[in-house]
Amino acid sequence: MTARWTLIGVLVPVLGLAALVGRAEYATRHAAKFTIPIQGFDPRDLLHGQYLNYQYRLRWVGPHTCGDPDHPDPVPHPTRGCCVCLTRSGADGFDPFARQMTCDSPGAGCEAIVRADTMVPPLRYFVPEDSAAGLEAALRNHDAAVEVNEAPGQGLAVGALLLDRRPWRDVVP
Amino acid sequence: MTERMFSVNRTGAMERWGPPGGPASGSAECRAVRAATIATWRAALRHHRAVLRSAMVSFDARLAAWVEAGLITAEQAGRIEAFEHRARDATPRIPASQSRPTFLYAIGGLGGLAIAVGLVSIVAANWDAITPATKIGLDLGLVAALGLAVWHWDRRGHELAREIGIVVLYGLVLASIALIGQVYQLGGEAHEALLTWSVLTAVIMTRSRSGFAASIWLFGLQATWLAWAVWLADTHHAEMLALGTIYWAPLLCVGVGRLPAVRRARPGLAAALASIGWFELLLCATLGTFAFYADTAREPWLDAWPAVAISVVLTVAVATGLLESLPQRVLLVSCGVLAHVPLFISPGDLELVAAGSFIGLWLLVAWTAHVARDHGQLSLATAMIGLRIIAIYFEVFGSLLDTGLGLVVGGLLTLGIVWVWARKRRQFEQEFAGTGVGVPGPRGVA
Numbered sequence: 001m002t003a004r005w006t007l008i009g010v011l012v013p014v015l016g017l018a019a020l021v022g023r024a025e026y027a028t029r030h031a032a033k034f035t036i037p038i039q040g041f042d043p044r045d046l047l048h049g050q051y052l053n054y055q056y057r058l059r060w061v062g063p064h065t066c067g068d069p070d071h072p073d074p075v076p077h078p079t080r081g082c083c084v085c086l087t088r089s090g091a092d093g094f095d096p097f098a099r100q101m102t103c104d105s106p107g108a109g110c111e112a113i114v115r116a117d118t119m120v121p122p123l124r125y126f127v128p129e130d131s132a133a134g135l136e137a138a139l140r141n142h143d144a145a146v147e148v149n150e151a152p153g154q155g156l157a158v159g160a161l162l163l164d165r166r167p168w169r170d171v172v173p
Numbered sequence: 174m175t176e177r178m179f180s181v182n183r184t185g186a187m188e189r190w191g192p193p194g195g196p197a198s199g200s201a202e203c204r205a206v207r208a209a210t211i212a213t214w215r216a217a218l219r220h221h222r223a224v225l226r227s228a229m230v231s232f233d234a235r236l237a238a239w240v241e242a243g244l245i246t247a248e249q250a251g252r253i254e255a256f257e258h259r260a261r262d263a264t265p266r267i268p269a270s271q272s273r274p275t276f277l278y279a280i281g282g283l284g285g286l287a288i289a290v291g292l293v294s295i296v297a298a299n300w301d302a303i304t305p306a307t308k309i310g311l312d313l314g315l316v317a318a319l320g321l322a323v324w325h326w327d328r329r330g331h332e333l334a335r336e337i338g339i340v341v342l343y344g345l346v347l348a349s350i351a352l353i354g355q356v357y358q359l360g361g362e363a364h365e366a367l368l369t370w371s372v373l374t375a376v377i378m379t380r381s382r383s384g385f386a387a388s389i390w391l392f393g394l395q396a397t398w399l400a401w402a403v404w405l406a407d408t409h410h411a412e413m414l415a416l417g418t419i420y421w422a423p424l425l426c427v428g429v430g431r432l433p434a435v436r437r438a439r440p441g442l443a444a445a446l447a448s449i450g451w452f453e454l455l456l457c458a459t460l461g462t463f464a465f466y467a468d469t470a471r472e473p474w475l476d477a478w479p480a481v482a483i484s485v486v487l488t489v490a491v492a493t494g495l496l497e498s499l500p501q502r503v504l505l506v507s508c509g510v511l512a513h514v515p516l517f518i519s520p521g522d523l524e525l526v527a528a529g530s531f532i533g534l535w536l537l538v539a540w541t542a543h544v545a546r547d548h549g550q551l552s553l554a555t556a557m558i559g560l561r562i563i564a565i566y567f568e569v570f571g572s573l574l575d576t577g578l579g580l581v582v583g584g585l586l587t588l589g590i591v592w593v594w595a596r597k598r599r600q601f602e603q604e605f606a607g608t609g610v611g612v613p614g615p616r617g618v619a
Contacts, residue, residue: 002327002380003324003327003328005376005379005380006323006324006327006328006377006380007324008376009323009376009377009378009379009380010320010321010323010324010342010377011320012373012374012375012376012377013316013320013342013346013373013374013377014313014316014317014320016369016372016373017312017313017316017346017349017350017353017373018313020350020353020369021309021313021353024353024356024357024359025357027357027359028357028359118360128301151358151359151360152359152360153360155359155360156360157357157358157359157360158358159358
């Protein structure tokens with residue numbers, strides 16, 4: 001009986017972690033994917049410590065109201081229940097259209113609805129120390145973008161960093 | 174008959190109860206033998222003095238001391254020593270093949286540690302180059318292998334290995350959740366990760382037997398609790414309600430630690446629950462007494478009342494249903510009162526009330542420890558009271574410190590308290606020794 005409970009005790013975390021991986025894998029595979037162009041948050045200081053500080057260069061459509069016509073704001077406000085509706089502009093999901101809306105709106109026509117607080121700059125992307133100098137130089141000469149997936153809870157999962165639509169490691173030696 | 178001249182009383186002292194043997198006492202021969210023997214044993218005593226000074230009292234030196242003090246005769250000392258040597262020689266020796274090669278273990282451990290550090294360094298240096306699938310696959314494999322090892326050690330009865338394995342598995346599961354979050358970047362929150370960790374490891378942590386593993390588990394559970402209280406405060410703007418729920422954790426610890434089933438099945442866990450729970454309750458109550466310094470009565474405490482009501486119900490339930498001694502019950506209720514009431518009513522600047530409630534609380538702790546014959550906690554409680562009295566002096570007569578008289582009186586007060594404290598400690602030690610304390614007994618508040 002004791003050994004059985006110990007077996008259950010060690011199986012639960014193993015199976016639970018496997019379930020977490022499966023859930024994350026499913027969410028990643030079935031989520032809407034986009035590639036959003038980015039630019040440095042501060043062009044004079046692209047890399048800060050171990051991170052690239054960046055902001056999305058979104059292709060806004062519609063008024064910057066976040067669903068509130070009395071308070072127009074070009075930057076989505078992270079604390080007002082503001083979300084961003086993303087819609088593909090092409091088949092590959094590159095440079096999608098972005099429209100401000102309230103998070104509880106129906107979101108008709110949106111392929112992904114993302115909380116604004118996940119898109120408000122500055123955003124950070126981890127850069128290995130040995131590649132930092134090369135990446136900083138490459139960022140000034142190439143168009144940068146990041147692959148993103150819609151994540152559960154109106155989140156945004158950031159994937160690969162691209163330079164000229166290619167993985168950055170293919171560009172930076 | 175001469176071998177039964179002495180008995181050992183409960184305090185460990187030798188008592189004489191029969192006639193001495195050996196040569197007729199008072200004869201010249203007796204005096205000569207005795208003088209020569211005493212000289213010999215004195216030499217032995219000198220030889221062992223260094224050991225005695227460092228409290229490493231050897232058996233031979235103790236024999237010499239007893240002879241010198243006239244407790245036993247030199248002849249008896251010689252026979253005792255011979256007996257002990259025979260007994261030691263008769264003890265079966267562990268063959269070299271079966272003995273633990275400590276030196277080899279140490280070298281092996283160092284080698285293993287070097288390999289582990291090297292592997293971690295290699296993984297860290299190439300972290301970015303390792304594919305996500307490889308990271309996740311290796312991690313799940315490691316968790317599965319360790320889990321299998323824990324199950325194996327549990328079946329074979331390797332308790333130390335099982336306990337270490339369970340603790341490592343506990344940490345590894347948390348690291349795995351963090352790794353999954355880092356690889357997939359799905360934007361989970363810390364409180365969700367901690368809850369997942371606590372749920373996934375709940376069963377295996379109940380299989381541990383040691384107090385160490387139990388303590389680690391309890392800290393993990395309380396960290397999870399705290400993370401959710403912060404989430405409640407931030408997300409629902411219910412700071413006061415969240416603050417009120419924090420008191421539940423130590424209360425539950427004390428209550429669960431007193432459950433007969435838990436004490437019977439997992440004494441290590443029960444002890445850890447009681448120790449951590451009481452420590453945190455006392456911490457809450459002690460901090461509560463300092464609320465009298467600030468004006469906290471105007472805070473919106475109404476929001477906290479649902480949580481406080483549950484705390485009251487839990488306190489009454491634990492005090493009446495699970496605690497056995499009156500001092501513990503009074504202390505539990507007092508902790509609840511002092512952890513909450515000062516915050517609700519304090520208009521601020523009540524230094525003497527703060528000090529009085531602090532001293533009252535620690536007097537209760539001292540009473541509880543005294544009834545339970547817990548010398549360590551009694552000393553701690555009296556020390557806290559003494560420090561608080563000194564603090565009161567400096568608070569109330571702080572302006573006098575500018576004068577020499579204030580410093581002199583402050584110094585005298587400090588010396589007086591230390592003197593009283595040292596005296597009471599000795600008194601309690603003698604009292605406890607007289608009642609046979611020294612054997613494990615019921616603990617004060619743990």
